[in-house]
Amino acid sequence: MKKLLGLLLAGVALTTACKKDDFLEPRTSALTEDTVFSDSLRTFSFLSRVYADMGFSFAKGRWDSHGNTEEATDDAEYRYSGSGQKAVVLYSGTLTPLNFPFPEFYDLPWANIRRCNLLLSKLPTTPLAQSTKNRLALEARFLRAYYYEQLLVCFGGMPLIGDKVYGIEDVINQPRDSYADCVAYLSSELDACAAGLTSRANQNGTDYGRITSGAALGLKSRLLLEAASPLFNGGAETQDPSLAAVVSYPTYNVSRWQAAADAAQAVINLNQYALVEDNATAPGNGFYSLFLQRVNTEYILPFNRGANRDMEGFYFPPTRGGAWNAMPTQNIVDAFPMKSGKPITDPTSGYVATNPYVNRDPRFYNTIIYNQSLLFLSGAMAPVNTYEGAASDGFDGTTSVTGYYCRKMCDALSSANTQRAWPLLRYAEILLNYAEAINETGQTTLAVPKLIELRRRAGIDAGTDGRYGIPAGISQAQLRTFIQNERRIELAYEDHRWHDIRRWKIAMVTNNAYNNRMRIVRSGTTPNFTYTYNVVSSIRRHNFRPEMYLLPIPDGEIRKVPLMRQNPGW
Template identity: 50%
Template sequence: MRKSLFIILGAYIVLSSCSKTSGFLDTSAPALDEAQTFTDSLRTMQFLNGIYAEGNAGETSYAGIGFSFNKRRWETHGNWETSADDAEYSLSSATRPSVMFYQGTFSPANYGSSPKATDIWATPYRNIRRCNVLLKNIDRGPLTNVTKNRMRGEARCLRAWYYLQLLIVYGGVPNVGDSVYGIEDFIDLPRQNFAEFVTYLSNELDQAMQLLPAPNAAPPAGYQDADFGRVTKGTAMGLKSRLLLYAASPLFNGGAIPAANAQQKAIVSYPEYNVSRWQAAADAADAVINSGYYSLNVNTAKPGLGFYEVFLTRANKEYIFMVTRPNNKDFESYYLPGTRSGQNYSRPTQDVVDAFPMLNGKAINDPASGYNPNNPYVKRDPRFNYSIIFNGSRYQSNSNVQDFVWTFTGTGSNGDAFSSGGNTGYFCRKMCDSTITNNVGASPTRNWPLMRYAEILLNYAEAINETGRTDLSYPKLRELRERAGIEPGADNNYGMKANMTQAEMRAFIQNERRIELAFEDQRWHDIRRWKIAMSLYNGGPNGFNRVMHPIRVGSAGSLATGVGLTFTYQVENNIRQHVFRPEMYLLPIMDEEIRKMPSMIQNPGW
């Protein structure tokens, strides 16, 4: 019986715009065989472009590097974001992948329906095969050696990216190396041990670094403007930082999930804990920092403005890896309330709202923070105002004026009224342009952020704290909080407690990462690698998405001006309970894949 894990060459996608404004991923072309493709320099380059993105026809086009980040990943309106504790999904069908992941109803036999979430496994392997096809054939075409070596670096970096998506979800997986399998081949590969897999990916990224141009390199050593968005040496360095951080984390550093035997344990994690893995992660992040390639996007004209603008600026020094996009309203369409012609599929939860500190940098449960539960949105961390639309926010309307968004109980004049069980009392503002709606205004020039320099600062702070050098975490966190617009305070600590213990710093960094990287395809993976999902999701009120229930007091005041309006705020739980079991820290490999390759061992507990 023939079994195949990988899709054959088939139709390759041509994505070859030469416009700096949209990068190099724009159009498509018909299928060609390997000889026709790789004996032609343009077609070879177009094949490489196809590894970044599969096409540009509708919302299903980004099953390339941005497949996991894609806000419309499953059924055009769901992804990991709506499976974690930062966002409430607007839909509730029990067979939707997002719902199955937060309710814990998925299994090796059931990854959802219409469609199943098979892209978790299939998309990386499909693109890994494409990388291997390119590496196998790169010498057939009339390209210069400089160009060929650069393309080898791109393929190795992209292959490592796709493998990293698998490692984060499953642990060790089958490693095909440079092999290219066809539909007639019998494939029965075992899963690679976790330690060997991490070493392989780290070495691949090191080799890619040697072949790729620096992000600040000018032609001919660097990229032309038309190549904007391609991976660089800095991208490979950033991916190594993320790889080693995950490898050092509790889920993987020491066999944290009970396994049936030593073989299974070695596949899903390092069998024993070693603090040196945290040092390796800190060193990888420090290498990115010291390279000088990247910096935070800063604008001192208004607190937090640099944070807001980074997502509305296509080319900036904070982006390490991104999906290049034409001018778009991707986020306005997905996040905004109906009064702004948005679909609000993903709605921030009370828990993520409460995670944002005050303007003085202190947590809202700190008596010195100045937090007022009867006026909860004043003097908050500026990132809060650029991430969350809350009751009484002013936001561009379809009448092309800044107007209020009301989410209080009852019927608001603009139709954003709170609805029990469905709305959380909030809408997402992050990555949106607050001067437009989904119907009004020009589409912004922006990309999808897959990795930012802010993540590298957080990676370093987390890793160095775990080595016992908590003092070295502070400078990187100060950089982030200063850019955020938080007040420095008399001690210039931006609200951070001085001389934190390692445990205190760990909790602080986890919260800082949550708010800085909110809605950027990080939270679901973070709460698993930290092994905190069980305590977040199960038992008591924390098992539910908490809701700030704004209640209008009296009938005085004007909805048109906001003057004279007063509210009380009641925190309560809605009906949507999250369920998390120990085996869910790693997802199961689908039964259909296990049947194809019996040598694969299933993950523990499944």
């Protein structure tokens, strides 16, 4: 029996509809490859189908309408606790090649890679102007690289199939290419896309959200940062040299960090993007408002959405109509510094454990709903009560199990639908990419100005030295920790933490414990609150093993493709 790489054949209704009747579309009208690619509108619609999946990893309801990788980290506690829930499978470490209930990790990228290749093969014969064919080809090549990058960060090196379109009768038994070859291939593809695609400045309004040259360079920045990171830069969890070359670079090389810094600098040099900054309305208002704008100077790769209340419905507490699916942990609350920029562990920071939410980094107030914080309700701002026993929203093991709800990316000031786009890639990430990469080359002082940009926009005080809480004379190791924390709070709940703790190889620490929470008890008619740091009673303990730094390739794929090697430890 011929063995097929079924995922390369996924999403192929166009090639099978002509062979038999479909109950939704009789044979007389079913679409075939010829009918699709002989029509301009249908050709555009086919590419739009590939675009439509771009937000799959970011989507808040990625699993079971309420799960996402953020709930498998130390940043968020998942509302649901059933052992079969996908987020629980991921964070409890019960996944295996046979128990891998996450088809979108592997299947969805391959299905869209095939769609891109099919489009590329048909474009020359479509009735489109040559300039339009050229643009669509570059967009398809970017999208193919985008889905490949999703595979690389989760699994390591993958088979590089080029422009090949596999058919039903093809025998497919292709081995995985080396991680180095995959990175080189994707870098080359993204360079070509950047050279040929228009800039954001030259887009007309109807094209906003389509791929630009800046998006191509931005994705390259992310790719090369991952490639330079400890997991992939000589960090394979195996003693087999041939397998190590498949899942990572075999040995460490600091030059990869310089390449990552250069890639981020290339985006910065475009001078097309800027942080959304507004500290006049309120400290850090730019950080709050940017997520409520579909079009802004910071979004490099937006995923446009119709006006909606999706974020609010996912995160908000019961009194505001939310499903509180992911609740911030005390872990991430503690990561936010004070408004001075000093960490709460610094005895000179002014942090008071008995009044822990005063004078914090303004990003804290725009990310976390804490006890007594104000949120829109019935035409006015009203406090959210998360203390133990409080009606509806209180800490009781049924609603808030951490003492917090999430405010990030939500409209806290009205109940109207929001014109929003998901930030699949924004300029703040590029600044953090540069700072991390250049610090790892030993050029620590070059990283500081980018971090100052972020902290100034955040609304942190400049301080007498103008360093926004960044200590003078900070060492490379100290700045590494600082950057990791800055990235955590700046990009919280934006589909980064799960990948970051793996690529930094810190998940054995962050994900082998219970998430921390805060028990809040009210006393007196004039409310006084007692805050008790509770370190052991979150819903379930997180478990992480070294082999989980890379996900297992589903067993069915290994069986279908004998040359497809499994990841280390699985």
